[in-house]
Amino acid sequence: MRNMFAKVLTQMAAADDRVVMLSADIGNRLFDDFKTRFPDRFYNCGVAEANMIGMAAGLAANGLRPICYTITPFVTTRCLEQIRVDLCYHHLPVIVAGVGSGLGYAELGATHHACEDIAMLRVLPGMTVVCPADPVELKLAMLQATSINGPVYLRLGKKGEPVVHAQEPAFTIGQSLNVKQGKDVCLLSTGTILPVVMQAAESLESQGISCRVESFHTIKPLDEKLLARAFHDYRLVVTIEEHSIIGGLGAAAAEWYVDQAITHSRLLRIGTPDAFLHESTHYDTARQRCGLTVDNIASRIAQAWTHASTSPSAVFIQQVS
Amino acid sequence: MSTLATSHAVDRSALARKVRQTILRMSFQAGAPHLASALSCVDILVAAYWGFLQIDPAQPKAVDRDRLIFSKGHAASALYAALAHRGFFPMNDLETFGHDGGRFAEQPIPWAVPGVEAATGSLGHGLPMGIGAALAARIHKLDYRVVVVMGDGECNEGSVWEAAMLAPAQKLDNLIAIVDFNRWQATGRSEEIMSLAPLKDKFAAFGWDAHDVDGHDIDAIVHRLNHRASGKPTAIIAHTIKGRGVSFMQDDNNWHYRIPNEKELTAALAELA
Numbered sequence: 001m002r003n004m005f006a007k008v009l010t011q012m013a014a015a016d017d018r019v020v021m022l023s024a025d026i027g028n029r030l031f032d033d034f035k036t037r038f039p040d041r042f043y044n045c046g047v048a049e050a051n052m053i054g055m056a057a058g059l060a061a062n063g064l065r066p067i068c069y070t071i072t073p074f075v076t077t078r079c080l081e082q083i084r085v086d087l088c089y090h091h092l093p094v095i096v097a098g099v100g101s102g103l104g105y106a107e108l109g110a111t112h113h114a115c116e117d118i119a120m121l122r123v124l125p126g127m128t129v130v131c132p133a134d135p136v137e138l139k140l141a142m143l144q145a146t147s148i149n150g151p152v153y154l155r156l157g158k159k160g161e162p163v164v165h166a167q168e169p170a171f172t173i174g175q176s177l178n179v180k181q182g183k184d185v186c187l188l189s190t191g192t193i194l195p196v197v198m199q200a201a202e203s204l205e206s207q208g209i210s211c212r213v214e215s216f217h218t219i220k221p222l223d224e225k226l227l228a229r230a231f232h233d234y235r236l237v238v239t240i241e242e243h244s245i246i247g248g249l250g251a252a253a254a255e256w257y258v259d260q261a262i263t264h265s266r267l268l269r270i271g272t273p274d275a276f277l278h279e280s281t282h283y284d285t286a287r288q289r290c291g292l293t294v295d296n297i298a299s300r301i302a303q304a305w306t307h308a309s310t311s312p313s314a315v316f317i318q319q320v321s
Numbered sequence: 322m323s324t325l326a327t328s329h330a331v332d333r334s335a336l337a338r339k340v341r342q343t344i345l346r347m348s349f350q351a352g353a354p355h356l357a358s359a360l361s362c363v364d365i366l367v368a369a370y371w372g373f374l375q376i377d378p379a380q381p382k383a384v385d386r387d388r389l390i391f392s393k394g395h396a397a398s399a400l401y402a403a404l405a406h407r408g409f410f411p412m413n414d415l416e417t418f419g420h421d422g423g424r425f426a427e428q429p430i431p432w433a434v435p436g437v438e439a440a441t442g443s444l445g446h447g448l449p450m451g452i453g454a455a456l457a458a459r460i461h462k463l464d465y466r467v468v469v470v471m472g473d474g475e476c477n478e479g480s481v482w483e484a485a486m487l488a489p490a491q492k493l494d495n496l497i498a499i500v501d502f503n504r505w506q507a508t509g510r511s512e513e514i515m516s517l518a519p520l521k522d523k524f525a526a527f528g529w530d531a532h533d534v535d536g537h538d539i540d541a542i543v544h545r546l547n548h549r550a551s552g553k554p555t556a557i558i559a560h561t562i563k564g565r566g567v568s569f570m571q572d573d574n575n576w577h578y579r580i581p582n583e584k585e586l587t588a589a590l591a592e593l594a
Contacts, residue, residue: 062454064457085446086450090432090439
């Protein structure tokens with residue numbers, strides 16, 4: 001996804017001379033093309049992320065459209081104060097792009113994981129939070145982000161993400177994207193876990209459970225229309241994210257769910273546990289440790305479906321452990 | 322655009338006394354703290370607004386204006402007073418300072434008041450934002466200058482030093498940082514809390530063209546502001562007295578939070594007459 005990011009960034013800069021790229025000393029050869037073509041619009045801000053965000057605010061307040069990029073925890077939780085005050089309070093058009101979200105940097109250990117960022121950014125007033133599922137969604141999100149005229153957080157994967165969309169979909173920030181039809185369960189997936197979710201849906205199909213799958217890429221603003229339809233049409237709605245079970249998409253959906261006082265359908269939330277991994281592993285292993293595998297996701301959904309399809313009323317919210 | 326004040330040979334010392342009186346009245350009327358912090362930076366602001374900044378109060382958003390980012394936002398009363406005297410808005414507007422729901426907040430709100438370039442109050446934000454503004458000038462090929470006024474307590478914040486490292490690397494010679502070095506923070510002497518001094522040496526070591534100046538010698542500050550080092554940002558360490566201008570407030574840190582009563586206000590105003 002980072003390659004797509006660099007490519008689209010360069011396209012954006014060619015089309016819009018307000019685009020300025022700020023990097024916190026990362027992206028070794030990634031931005032060579034950008035740097036060559038737009039040398040006065042690329043700034044390595046060093047390993048000083050708080051300052052980078054402040055700089056971005058200063059640039060944005062003076063007519064430019066900066067994009068700040070580094071590894072997700074360092075451009076989000078590390079400089080949250082600056083995002084909150086300089087970007088959100090001032091409501092400035094800055095794109096914050098975090099690479100290697102979730103467990104994408106599994107080999108480097110939990111210091112480089114980002115499973116709290118959605119929680120901490122979606123609570124900021126005026127922030128837009130988008131978790132693209134694949135490089136195609138990222139491209140479309142980037143192209144739309146500058147027309148938002150406010151701060152936007154793009155939660156990127158690192159590399160090797162399967163392309164889900166063979167053709168460019170009709171992508172709109174704030175609107176969930178349907179990727180599969182189904183009639184029993186509605187799966188709301190956010191970010192690069194989508195291919196795993198789609199495989200889980202296939203597995204469930206073979207068990208006779210028909211799943212609708214949505215790429216619920218935007219967490220803020222929340223697509224309440226889609227949520228209303230999901231909870232109306234399905235007895236079980238499931239959120240899946242490579243992010244803590246606390247505070248992410250599942251929490252956003254749960255907040256909405258509680259406010260509607262829905263009684264006839266249930267919400268199952270799947271995410272990473274409230275715990276740090278204390279190992280260095282491959283990405284797949286990390287997902288396994290956190291229960292984000294095809295088998296585990298499918299079995300949790302199947303279990304929840306048994307409850308949801310048989311017992312009528314009570315509100316039922318279950319965490320994955 | 323010109324600095325119309327210099328061409329009219331304004332008596333800047335007299336003006337500084339007037340600005341101090343305004344600040345005192347504001348503090349009293351609003352019941353707002355941070356008076357001493359505001360008083361210590363008046364001469365810096367007078368030097369900037371009447372001796373350096375190329376600005377037109379009638380066009381506060383002119384693209385090529387010089388920008389002053391008042392990073393020590395808790396002393397906002399000083400900024401508002403200076404802006405009012407400089408003509409950015411009517412003096413009467415200051416009567417709403419600190420009012421319930423008013424736009425002249427004790428710490429500036431974004432875009433609420435003409436001439437206020439950033440919503441400060443949380444410390445350590447102004448210098449990074451100033452770097453962004455200075456870089457924007459270069460990208461847009463404009464010639465404006467960016468002045469960031471900071472407090473010495475503010476220099477406790479790590480983000481200040483991140484910025485201090487980056488600005489010289491980017492050769493931002495259109496950027497000026499002024500530290501109101503009044504040697505007090507909220508709850509104690511700056512030197513007892515952090516090993517702050519020597520500030521000039523610190524900024525020089527970071528690559529700035531750094532100078533000490535008497536923070537109450539307006540002409541000296543004006544001189545410093547108007548001297549531009551090639552290829553380096555400028556750091557002016559203005560040695561000041563907290564609570565300057567009122568004999569019973571000077572260097573007394575109780576006046577960081579304390580609000581004058583009517584008797585104290587009258588006495589203070591008389592000293593500044």
